Amino acid sequence: MKKEFYSNGKLLLSGEYAILDGALGLAIPTSYGQSLHVTPTTTGFLEWTSFEENKNIWFSAKLDLTNLSIVSTSDQSVAKTLKSLLLEANEQNPLLLTDSEGFQIETHLTFPTSWGLGTSSTLINNLAQWARVDAYQLLWNAFGGSGYDIACAQHVSAITYQLKDGKPEINKVSFDPKFKDSLYFIHLNQKQSSKEAIANYRKQQFNKDDLLGRISDITNNMVSENILTKFESLMEEHEAILSEILQIPTVKSRIFPDYPNAIKSLGAWGGDFVLAVGNENTLDYFRGKGFKTIIPFSKMAL
The missing domain is CATH 3.30.70.890 (GHMP kinase, C-terminal domain)
Structure with a gap:
């Protein structure tokens, strides 16, 4: 059965850099984001296609489902990053890739990749939803970072975000100024x-x-x-x-x-x-x- 997931993009209005060390930051989820569509197949491969907002393909890859080795790809560097994310998700949930004999996966951005609104964070949060694992742990194990972007992916209102003893503290706030x-x-x-x-x-x-x-x-x-x-x-x-x-x-x-x-x-x-x-x-x-x-x-x- 086909599964679909969606995550919001992000913008950090205050706290850049310092948020890594525990400063309080103000962030907003954006009206732009990314969806993930997973369709079971019987091919023995994980076939991945990523689309920009204009429906153009910006990345594609074919991975062997048994060990996630890269069979073919349009971008070797991106494929290696994707492989590491999938391996980490599978490490957290070893049953992830046993649901089917193959997968056809599509991602669809609603913003250009150049905008920096969270091409990676929305992907990580979507993967975590599919894999039923912790998105923050997936981010930190794969990339590092404060995690505010994951919080934005999961919320529909402005938030304040702060790391306390390495754990995220998130509060919804009403940021709707008169100006x-x-x-x-x-x-x-x-x-x-x-x-x-x-x-x-x-x-x-x-x-x-x-x-x-x-x-x-x-x-x-x-x-x-x-x-x-x-x-x-x-x-x-x-x-x-x-x-x-x-x-x-x-x-x-x-x-x-x-x-x-x-x-x-x-x-x-x-x-x-x-x-x-x-x-x-x-x-x-x-x-x-x-x-x-x-x-x-x-x-x-x-």
Whole structure:
């Protein structure tokens, strides 16, 4: 019998980097996500096809069901990552691949892979649902990371996320500010390596307790703030703190120095989306600089 699973994409509005060490972060599940479709077959193979939002195939692979060896693939690197995820899921649930003599699996994104909204995290959460295993454990054993993206995959409202003694503490929050129509997500058209970004963060010398306290305070204030100018100040304070820690210029000073309102990086600095305060008129500014993917908060947030 065919099985279908779905997971939401993610955006971290506050707490990037510091969330790895226990800072409180504010995250939203997105209206974009990924589905997983599993159909039993009798082929003896696990045949995998991944589709982008435009229905184009961006990845395919054929694996031997007995040992998950790669028979053929369109991308060897992606296939090796997929194999390691499947092996880890099968390690947690050895019955996973015994349900059928073969599987035909399709994944369908509702956003471009370049957007960075969670191509991997939505896949991991979907695989965990299919395998009936813990998604966080699957993530940590395979990739590492804070796990906030898994929490977004599983929730339908904004959340605060914090690691306490290595375990996720998740709280649903009502993040529906009066000024939400002034919030926009701008895609920078650059893919940033999270692994490299985290490695750079790890090599910096700073007072960790001070950083976690300051970022957590900003997160709490962002959740409850309903005055736009004060929210902008929180965005700018967050940027300034991490700029000093990471020894990297803020995205505004580097790319948009003459923009009149606040701009905040999201996730690994230098790529994917940024959060900008603006209106229909000021968005011409970003279009004029060649940034065409501009998504209003109300359309991005689930």
